Structures are given as structure tokens and as C-alpha cells.
Amino acid sequence: MAIRRTYVRPMAGWWKRNAFFKRYMAREVTALFVAAYALVLLAGLARLSQGHDAFEQWLDGLRSPLSIAFHILLLAIFVYHTYSWFTIMPKTMAPVVVGGKRLSNAAITGMGLAASAVIGIGFFVFLKVLAA
Amino acid sequence: MPDTRTIDVEVLRYQPGEAAEPYTQTFKVPFTDDMSVLQGLQYIKDHLDGSLTFRWSCRMAICGSCGVMIDGVPHLGCRTFLREYFPGPIKVEALSHFPIERDLVVDAGDFIDKLPKIKPWIVPKEPRTLAQGEFLQTPAQLERYEQFSHCINCMLCYAACPQYGLDPKWLGPGLTALLHRYNVDSRDGAQAERMDLVHSEEGVWSCTAVGYCSEVCPKAVDPANAVNQNKMASAVSFFTRFLKRGD
Numbered sequence: 001m002a003i004r005r006t007y008v009r010p011m012a013g014w015w016k017r018n019a020f021f022k023r024y025m026a027r028e029v030t031a032l033f034v035a036a037y038a039l040v041l042l043a044g045l046a047r048l049s050q051g052h053d054a055f056e057q058w059l060d061g062l063r064s065p066l067s068i069a070f071h072i073l074l075l076a077i078f079v080y081h082t083y084s085w086f087t088i089m090p091k092t093m094a095p096v097v098v099g100g101k102r103l104s105n106a107a108i109t110g111m112g113l114a115a116s117a118v119i120g121i122g123f124f125v126f127l128k129v130l131a132a
Numbered sequence: 133m134p135d136t137r138t139i140d141v142e143v144l145r146y147q148p149g150e151a152a153e154p155y156t157q158t159f160k161v162p163f164t165d166d167m168s169v170l171q172g173l174q175y176i177k178d179h180l181d182g183s184l185t186f187r188w189s190c191r192m193a194i195c196g197s198c199g200v201m202i203d204g205v206p207h208l209g210c211r212t213f214l215r216e217y218f219p220g221p222i223k224v225e226a227l228s229h230f231p232i233e234r235d236l237v238v239d240a241g242d243f244i245d246k247l248p249k250i251k252p253w254i255v256p257k258e259p260r261t262l263a264q265g266e267f268l269q270t271p272a273q274l275e276r277y278e279q280f281s282h283c284i285n286c287m288l289c290y291a292a293c294p295q296y297g298l299d300p301k302w303l304g305p306g307l308t309a310l311l312h313r314y315n316v317d318s319r320d321g322a323q324a325e326r327m328d329l330v331h332s333e334e335g336v337w338s339c340t341a342v343g344y345c346s347e348v349c350p351k352a353v354d355p356a357n358a359v360n361q362n363k364m365a366s367a368v369s370f371f372t373r374f375l376k377r378g379d
Contacts, residue, residue: 005148006231006239011297017204021294024342088343092360095276102275 023084030081037074086112136162139214140221141172143184146232154232157181158221163214169224170198170209173236186236193350196286200236201225206291206348229290229297242300243287243307249329250303250311257321273318280313280358282351289345289355295338302338303329305345305355312358327369336362 015021047058061067089112090105097103141161146154159180161172170188177184189195191210198209203223214222230238260267289305290296296304303311311330315323330336339359346356 004233004239006233007146007148007154008231009154009228011294014294014297018344020344020347021342024344028340088341088356091343091346091354091356092341092363093357094361094364097272 027084142223144225196284206288227291255322267319276316292344292348309355309358
């Protein structure tokens with residue numbers, strides 16, 4: 001019998017080989033931006049504990065053009081984060097049966113996206129009313 | 133041949149003993165609209181280079197032998213048509229994440245060795261005599277595992293799973309789907325034994341929910357769903373075990 005000499009292909013740069021993998025990596029990277037924004041909010045909490053003036057300073061900082069540009073960028077990234085995770089959501093759940101029929105993947109994703117849109121916009125309106 | 137067109141087929145070739153590394157060889161393949169990529173490979177073997185090595189058997193997407201990477205995407209050669217890639221060129225390689233044995237043939241030993249570990253058969257929940265008759269199942273009970281029973285062991289999902297490529301210890305999408313198929317079968321009683329494998333180092337926690345396995349499956353099985361349902365089962369089992377520790 002001939003000696004077997006198999007060839008193992010390298011994995012370096014695997015995620016660049018396929019558009020699906022690139023989208024997956026983009027989804028994973030969005031988590032870092034979510035963490036970064038949690039730090040921004042945490043900084044606000046720390047400033048709040050230091051008193052009124054400190055908190056106002058933090059708020060002024062948020063109103064700077066650089067901060068607004070950062071927030072617009074984050075908003076776009078968070079929208080992709082939400083979209084990409086609700087797209088994979090049907091794959092993470094046991095089948096949902098409604099009225100004897102299995103709910104389609106598209107219905108689960110659609111409901112998740114609709115719920116995030118309603119909650120997101122609802123919260124924005126709530127804050128606007130609160131501020132008025 | 134009527135309505136024949138020609139396409140360049142770039143095949144990744146590897147011949148141990150003759151070349152240290154794989155190389156690409158291009159063949160000009162005449163094809164008709166009804167010709168699959170597998171038939172293109174057969175044309176090459178019959179008319180251009182008899183040394184080209186590849187696996188195939190049924191030609192009808194049920195034996196699971198002819199899986200190859202076509203333009204970087206895992207496909208069954210028999211259910212992928214050359215016309216879809218015209219004017220080409222079309223690149224055909226051995227399935228990703230497996231060692232190449234020769235040309236388009238991969239070493240599937242790892243998959244075959246793992247297969248019996250998941251006990252891919254029904255272990256009856258209770259011993260029954262013939263006189264007691266068959267196990268009955270409702271349509272709802274069938275629905276829970278039916279799609280997972282369509283797996284043909286073609287390993288395309290492994291070629292789609294970067295986590296398997298990075299660490300082949302991982303049981304992988306296909307076998308987890310098959311494990312799930314038996315675990316959720318109402319007639320089966322070996323869930324506890326299979327769950328040991330689900331919780332283990334080789335088990336479901338190697339999955340990072342890329343989800344490409346379910347995209348490439350030629351039989352519309354959803355291995356990513358089987359894996360992630362078992363993450364939930366594994367987590368629930370871990371925490372209930374923790375709660376029961378005082379017993």
C-alpha cells in the first residue's frame with residue numbers, strides 16, 4: 001500500500017475568502033463598538049456621581065461635533081449589529097409552533113427587527129417628551 | 133454535441149510523491165446545458181487527463197460523495213451545473229478544511245471516526261417485544277427531527293465551518309445535526325449519553341454561530357439550528373446540575 005501523504009491547506013486569512021465570512025466578521029466586530037459605547041455611558045455615570053457640574057461637562061462633551069460624528073457612526077454600526085443578530089436568531093432557537101404550524105425563519109427575524117424598531121423609536125420619542 | 137459551449141475548468145490538483153504542494157491545472161471542457169460540474173470532471177478524466185482523481189457515485193444528490201469547492205463555495209458536483217458559471221473560468225477544489233488525499237479527494241477519516249461516537253441509531257427508550265407492536269409517533273413528534281434526518285453525510289457543512297478548519301477536534305455541524313436528530317426522537321432513550329459529547333471540549337461550544345453550514349447544505353438541513361439548540365440544552369443542563377448539587 002502506498003504511503004499516504006495528505007496535504008493540509010493553511011487557514012490564515014480564512015475570513016477574507018468568502019463574502020459570508022466577511023459579513024460574519026463584521027457582525028462580530030460590532031460587539032466591540034457596543035462595548036465602547038457602554039464605556040461612554042459608564043463614564044457618564046461616573047461623572048454623575050461627582051456632582052452636577054461634572055455631569056454637565058460630560059454632557060457638553062457629548063454635544064461636540066466629534067462626538068456627534070462618533071454617535072452617527074455608532075448608530076449605523078448598531079443598526080447592522082441588530083440586523084445581523086436577528087438574522088441569525090432563528091438558527092439559535094427551538095422551533096416555534098403557532099396554531100400547529102412552524103413559524104418561518106423570516107417571520108422570527110422580521111418580528112425581532114420590528115420589535116427593535118418599535119422599542120428604539122419609542123424610547124427616542126419618550127426621551128424627547130421627557131426633555132420637553 | 134448540440135449547443136455546445138466551452139468553459140475553462142481550473143482544477144486544484146495534488147499528487148503526493150510528485151509535487152510537494154497543490155497546483156492549478158486548467159482544462160477546456162465542452163459542455164451542454166444539462167451538464168453538471170461532476171460530468172465536466174468526468175469529461176476531463178475520459179478525454180483530457182485520466183489521472184484526475186475525484187469521488188462520485190449516485191449522480192443524484194443522495195450519496196454525498198462528490199462534494200467539492202466550486203469558486204470557493206462547497207457544492208455537490210452533481211447538482212451544480214456548468215452553465216451557471218459560463219463564461220467562466222470555474223475553479224474546482226477539494227473540500228476545504230479536510231486534508232487533501234489526492235486531487236479532489238479528501239481524507240474523511242476524522243468524520244468517519246467521530247460518526248459512531250454520536251450513536252447514530254435509535255436506542256429504544258424501553259425494551260419492547262414484537263408482540264407489543266411498533267413505537268407510535270405523532271406528526272408533531274416526527275416534525276421535531278425530520279429535517280435533520282435528511283443529512284446525507286456529504287460534509288459540505290464542514291467545508292463551510294471555519295471553526296472546524298481552525299480546530300478539527302470540534303464534532304462539527306453535520307454530526308451535531310445527526311446527534312440532534314436522534315436526541316429529539318420520541319422513541320430514543322440515549323439522550324443522556326449523547327449529551328456528554330455535547331457538553332465536552334469537542335461539543336457545541338466550539339461553534340461561534342457563523343451559520344454558513346446551513347446555507348450550503350444541499351438537503352436543506354439546518355445544522356446551525358441543531359448546534360445552537362444544543363447550546364441551550366447544554367446551558368440548562370449545567371445550571372440545573374448546579375442547583376441540584378446539594379442533593
